[in-house]
Amino acid sequence: MNNPDQKEYRFTRDSLRKKFRLSEFLSEKIITGVAFLSITIIVLIFFFVFKESLPIFRSEKKAAVKVESIQKQEQYGVDTSVTSNASGQEQYGVTTKDTLMIENQAPERDTVAHGSEQATLKSLVGKQWLPVSDNPRYGLIPLIVGTLKITLIAMLFAAPIAILAALFSASFAPYWLREIIKPAIELLAGFPSVVIGFFALMVMASFFQNIFGYDGRLNAFVGGVAMALAAIPIIFTITEDALTAVPRTYTEASLALGATRWQTALFVTLPAATPGIFAAILLGIGRVFGETMIALMATGNAAMISANPFESVRTLAATIGAEMAEVVFGDTHYSVLFLIGSLLFIFNFSLNAMAEFWVKGKLVKRFQGKQS
Amino acid sequence: MKETKIKTKNLTLFYGAKMALNSISVDIPENEVTAFIGPSGCGKSTFLRTLNRMNDLIPGVKITGEVLVDSLNIYDKQIDVVNLRKKIGMVFQKSNPFAKSIFENVAYGPRINGITDRKKLEEIVERSLKNAFIWEEVKDRLHDSAMGLSGGQQQRMCIARTLAVEPEIILMDEPASALDPISTAKIEELIFELKKNYTIVIVTHNMQQAARVSDLTAFFYLGELIEFGKTKKIFTSPDKKQTEDYITGRFG
Numbered sequence: 152m153n154n155p156d157q158k159e160y161r162f163t164r165d166s167l168r169k170k171f172r173l174s175e176f177l178s179e180k181i182i183t184g185v186a187f188l189s190i191t192i193i194v195l196i197f198f199f200v201f202k203e204s205l206p207i208f209r210s211e212k213k214a215a216v217k218v219e220s221i222q223k224q225e226q227y228g229v230d231t232s233v234t235s236n237a238s239g240q241e242q243y244g245v246t247t248k249d250t251l252m253i254e255n256q257a258p259e260r261d262t263v264a265h266g267s268e269q270a271t272l273k274s275l276v277g278k279q280w281l282p283v284s285d286n287p288r289y290g291l292i293p294l295i296v297g298t299l300k301i302t303l304i305a306m307l308f309a310a311p312i313a314i315l316a317a318l319f320s321a322s323f324a325p326y327w328l329r330e331i332i333k334p335a336i337e338l339l340a341g342f343p344s345v346v347i348g349f350f351a352l353m354v355m356a357s358f359f360q361n362i363f364g365y366d367g368r369l370n371a372f373v374g375g376v377a378m379a380l381a382a383i384p385i386i387f388t389i390t391e392d393a394l395t396a397v398p399r400t401y402t403e404a405s406l407a408l409g410a411t412r413w414q415t416a417l418f419v420t421l422p423a424a425t426p427g428i429f430a431a432i433l434l435g436i437g438r439v440f441g442e443t444m445i446a447l448m449a450t451g452n453a454a455m456i457s458a459n460p461f462e463s464v465r466t467l468a469a470t471i472g473a474e475m476a477e478v479v480f481g482d483t484h485y486s487v488l489f490l491i492g493s494l495l496f497i498f499n500f501s502l503n504a505m506a507e508f509w510v511k512g513k514l515v516k517r518f519q520g521k522q523s
Numbered sequence: 524m525k526e527t528k529i530k531t532k533n534l535t536l537f538y539g540a541k542m543a544l545n546s547i548s549v550d551i552p553e554n555e556v557t558a559f560i561g562p563s564g565c566g567k568s569t570f571l572r573t574l575n576r577m578n579d580l581i582p583g584v585k586i587t588g589e590v591l592v593d594s595l596n597i598y599d600k601q602i603d604v605v606n607l608r609k610k611i612g613m614v615f616q617k618s619n620p621f622a623k624s625i626f627e628n629v630a631y632g633p634r635i636n637g638i639t640d641r642k643k644l645e646e647i648v649e650r651s652l653k654n655a656f657i658w659e660e661v662k663d664r665l666h667d668s669a670m671g672l673s674g675g676q677q678q679r680m681c682i683a684r685t686l687a688v689e690p691e692i693i694l695m696d697e698p699a700s701a702l703d704p705i706s707t708a709k710i711e712e713l714i715f716e717l718k719k720n721y722t723i724v725i726v727t728h729n730m731q732q733a734a735r736v737s738d739l740t741a742f743f744y745l746g747e748l749i750e751f752g753k754t755k756k757i758f759t760s761p762d763k764k765q766t767e768d769y770i771t772g773r774f775g
């Protein structure tokens with residue numbers, strides 16, 4: 152029972168002088184910066200959406216000017232889709248549809264050559280999705296690849312931002328600020344995705360085009376970032392809950408051992424909340440996976456297999472959304488769309504089940520003992 | 524009497540508008556065990572937590588007066604709270620192991636202090652666990668989750684975790700209140716050993732425990748320090764009527 156090397160045990164001003172901890176300083180600033188930046192951007196986007204609708208309420212002359220400029224913007228949107236028929240209000244509705252039709256190659260024409268069932272089944276694992284051509288091919292691979300690609304892009308953006316923002320809110324923000332951030336972001340979770348899609352189509356697409364200089368205005372990247380906007384509130388909320396659910400005694404134990412706030416957040420709070428954060432990410436993936444409107448509006452909807460994030464993609468959900476009006480009841484195409492629906496359902500169901508049961512079980516274990 | 528380690532002067536604390544401590548002045552000697560007793564809600568924990576500035580974390584806390592450790596005012600603006608807490612360890616009422624292995628729990632303090640050498644960490648962990656009298660019970664399961672230990676073992680592991688940082692003062696807030704008599708006896712024995720090297724302040728509701736382990740006893744009531752002195756004296760012939768009533772169980 153002897154102490155290590157009987158060192159001089161005294162409290163002195165020198166040994167306790169305030170220290171500047173660079174890593175502490177940097178990490179706190181970075182975390183605060185990211186949190187604030189992302190929150191500001193998200194809030195600004197929603198303000199922008201409202202702001203752009205204001206001209207309607209101004210004098211008529213001004214409104215006319217504005218409409219014209221909106222039409223001009225609309226033209227950009229059409230660039231890729233080759234046709235730009237008639238201008239005017241109706242166009243809004245038509246534009247995206249047009250784009251879709253073109254990629255479908257041939258509109259409406261009744262499927263002439265039905266391959267045998269065998270052929271259909273085989274084509275399911277093929278690389279081409281041409282449901283309404285003369286020789287229809289229902290290859291799901293490009294759709295699945297497209298969906299995974301856009302999910303990956305969305306998660307690469309959404310997960311770090313949402314988790315850092317949640318960490319900031321749960322561990323660093325003063326109480327009053329937390330009381331503002333949390334409900335504000337939770338409100339955003341209920342924002343209709345069609346508005347986000349519209350914003351992505353109109354503004355983000357051009358914005359990113361200017362930065363990266365890609366050709367196709369609408370592509371996986373734009374779609375992915377837009378979907379990240381939809382997923383951030385979900386991931387944030389659940390992560391925040393998981394972080395605040397970490398017992399306060401943990402934080403106190405860590406601080407009482409002489410850990411800084413940052414060390415405590417990083418080494419104690421975050422690891423203790425990993426199952427919850429994992430659940431948050433799973434649910435975020437589920438959100439992106441099933442998201443139809445944004446995919447339809449911002450991804451370009453061309454079914455191709457490519458690793459380039461700036462190529463257009465077509466997701467499973469968007470495929471149903473785009474083609475549902477064109478299929479013939481009882482047709483092979485019709486069945487394939489329902490097959491896609493089943494796939495989506497099964498996938499989302501398993502994600503949610505995983506988040507619910509597996510993660511919860513893990514949490515219980517973690518806080519109540521057993522092997523880890 | 525030994526040298527004074529902690530000295531408070533007119534320490535007053537408010538939670539918002541509610542006064543929780545009213546002008547407390549005590550001298551806590553080095554290498555002795557000082558016990559705080561008093562009815563629930565009288566401010567024992569609050570006072571204990573002012574000694575390592577844990578109350579800083581609670582919004583709306585206002586503190587006036589001084590806390591001097593080795594005649595250094597720990598509420599001085601120049602003082603680094605993080606380093607201060609390394610020198611003044613704390614053991615909580617409810618054992619609070621991290622959801623990590625036993626080894627990682629004890630190694631946490633040294634690790635955040637920048638010790639990465641595995642050998643050295645192992646040494647520190649072993650020594651700390653031995654000093655907390657729990658080594659024999661856990662040496663074969665160091666890498667199992669600490670959550671799987673019994674309550675008493677968890678509490679001793681938490682003490683080991685505190686020792687691993689090599690503090691000079693250890694504050695204990697009812698460390699044995701949730702434990703069975705055997706574990707309690709082990710903790711008391713441990714406190715007895717620890718006071719050779721550390722200054723110990725312990726909050727307890729258990730009169731026999733205070734009488735057994737402490738050298739000095741302070742009796743708090745409604746945020747005031749009623750009486751402070753040698754444990755023997757407090758328990759045999761207290762000066763104040765209130766103290767006597769509380770100790771003999773005739774209180775309230």
Ligand SMILES: Nc1ncnc2c1ncn2[C@@H]1O[C@H](COP(=O)(O)OP(=O)(O)OP(=O)(O)O)[C@@H](O)[C@H]1O
Pocket residue numbers: 538541543561562563564565566567568569570581
């Ligand atoms: N965070 C807080 N905010 C507001 N009031 C508090 C807070 N913590 C404690 N108090 C109040 O301060 C007073 C002293 O509390 P404290 O926890 O110090 O009592 P205690 O003597 O440790 O009691 P116990 O023996 O039950 O642990 C109580 O009236 C309590 O309600």
Ligand SMILES: [Mg+2]
Pocket residue numbers: 567568569696
């Ligand atoms: Mg208490």
